[in-house]
Amino acid sequence: MIKKTPQDIEEVKSTNPSSLWIEPLKYAETRRWSEPLKHAIDKRRKEDPLVGAKIGSKDILKWLLSVMKTERGVHIETLLCVLGSLAGFACQASMRAEINAKGQSLFTERPDRKGVPFFFVEGANGKEYNCGDLLNKPLAESKYSVWSLAAGAVQSLGSELIDLNDIFSHVAKSIGSPSFGIPRIPENHSPAEPLINYVKYVWPKLLPFIIEYCPQPAEWPILYGLAIQEALKMSKGTIDPRLALSLVMESAIPMSKVNINPFSTSPQDIYVPISPPKNGLHLLANLKYILQHDLLLRDDFFSAENLKKFIGADNPTIQKNSENDIWARGLHFGYRADIVPTNQIDFSSSKFAAGLRITDKGKMQGVINVICARGRGPKLKEVEAFFHKEWKKERPVSNAPPPTEGNGNSHILKQFDDASILRTVDVNFSDTGTLWGIVIELEDR
Numbered sequence: 001m002i003k004k005t006p007q008d009i010e011e012v013k014s015t016n017p018s019s020l021w022i023e024p025l026k027y028a029e030t031r032r033w034s035e036p037l038k039h040a041i042d043k044r045r046k047e048d049p050l051v052g053a054k055i056g057s058k059d060i061l062k063w064l065l066s067v068m069k070t071e072r073g074v075h076i077e078t079l080l081c082v083l084g085s086l087a088g089f090a091c092q093a094s095m096r097a098e099i100n101a102k103g104q105s106l107f108t109e110r111p112d113r114k115g116v117p118f119f120f121v122e123g124a125n126g127k128e129y130n131c132g133d134l135l136n137k138p139l140a141e142s143k144y145s146v147w148s149l150a151a152g153a154v155q156s157l158g159s160e161l162i163d164l165n166d167i168f169s170h171v172a173k174s175i176g177s178p179s180f181g182i183p184r185i186p187e188n189h190s191p192a193e194p195l196i197n198y199v200k201y202v203w204p205k206l207l208p209f210i211i212e213y214c215p216q217p218a219e220w221p222i223l224y225g226l227a228i229q230e231a232l233k234m235s236k237g238t239i240d241p242r243l244a245l246s247l248v249m250e251s252a253i254p255m256s257k258v259n260i261n262p263f264s265t266s267p268q269d270i271y272v273p274i275s276p277p278k279n280g281l282h283l284l285a286n287l288k289y290i291l292q293h294d295l296l297l298r299d300d301f302f303s304a305e306n307l308k309k310f311i312g313a314d315n316p317t318i319q320k321n322s323e324n325d326i327w328a329r330g331l332h333f334g335y336r337a338d339i340v341p342t343n344q345i346d347f348s349s350s351k352f353a354a355g356l357r358i359t360d361k362g363k364m365q366g367v368i369n370v371i372c373a374r375g376r377g378p379k380l381k382e383v384e385a386f387f388h389k390e391w392k393k394e395r396p397v398s399n400a401p402p403p404t405e406g407n408g409n410s411h412i413l414k415q416f417d418d419a420s421i422l423r424t425v426d427v428n429f430s431d432t433g434t435l436w437g438i439v440i441e442l443e444d445r
Contacts, residue, residue: 427439
């Protein structure tokens with residue numbers, strides 16, 4: 001068991017983060033437990049079913065303290081947001097694991113949405129979010145819910161509780177908007193990173209470690225809730241307990257809804273579900289996946305293998321300059337010539353280009369530009385429906401042959417912005433009204 005030391009308490013200081021710690025965290029090692037410890041926990045589990053969560057929570061907290069420590073100590077607001085984000089996401093992940101083990105479906109099309117684990121809600125940014133009443137049990141309703149454990153710690157410090165319903169209401173209203181996932185707290189108490197980064201990078205790092213302590217997925221949120229309890233008590237005298245509780249729950253509730261594969265322990269796993277496009281709608285699906293997962297801001301996306309999987313690129317040229325800008329281009333892409341599905345696009349003279357660069361303002365900018373030859377690709381209404389929500393109609397394509405069908409030469413534009421990334425989809429249609437070119441651009445705020 002890891003014991004709390006005076007040094008741990010001294011390290012928890014309310015200081016503004018002088019540097020980001022996400023990068024070093026990616027390479028930090030998590031200590032795997034020894035066989036004697038495993039045996040001892042298994043033996044004690046018969047008397048105390050939550051012994052793994054209790055011991056694991058202390059180890060998790062100590063590991064985070066060590067990784068997050070800078071020359072100025074540990075930024076307590078960031079620590080609480082990390083733990084809150086992981087606890088909220090653990091509520092979703094634990095339910096996914098249990099339902100998958102039973103061979104049941106996670107989602108439903110039932111209009112009443114009663115008694116189902118999850119249902120999708122699409123936000124204004126084009127991303128899907130997981131919602132459902134059953135998510136709230138480990139989050140805020142059960143005896144060992146994240147809220148119960150965190151609120152109990154704050155009450156033990158003699159503080160009043162916050163309005164939890166107000167946070168739930170705000171999160172529900174802000175889904176898909178720029179304010180989603182941004183804790184509503186004073187600016188000088190903001191965390192060092194957007195909350196989603198803690199789920200993307202810290203969760204997969206710790207998942208194998210969590211499973212060792214808690215083989216039963218239902219215990220995962222409890223483990224993080226206990227770590228939150230300990231962190232709240234350690235922060236006494238450093239931060240107002242009500243503010244600390246707000247940081248935890250303003251992180252936990254939105255991160256319980258983000259649609260990320262919780263069992264991906266490697267960044268490369270994000271590319272596994274994709275296969276080369278077999279028709280025009282399949283191509284749109286792959287491009288939408290690029291948009292939803294912000295892949296254009298990842299340098300590992302720009303490989304010949306990935307470009308073949310996502311757009312069917314044939315022998316792309318990939319270059320990297322001295323400033324680490326990456327560019328990829330090619331003359332041909334598409335699906336095998338012997339496949340003739342519906343919504344086929346004639347790719348015989350197709351071109352594409354993609355790249356990732358650092359702008360003059362120091363922001364990451366990724367883009368992919370796909371130009372298709374005239375053919376029988378998706379029509380304007382199909383493209384609009386595929387990405388959903390409202391589109392802005394722009395001026396028709398200039399210097400093009402006169403339109404021969406409805407919506408010929410049309411140009412539509414759509415933006416999906418949030419607090420951390422600017423997203424743009426720009427689509428042009430040929431004179432026949434079929435997909436001609438599509439540009440997806442992402443820029444880190």
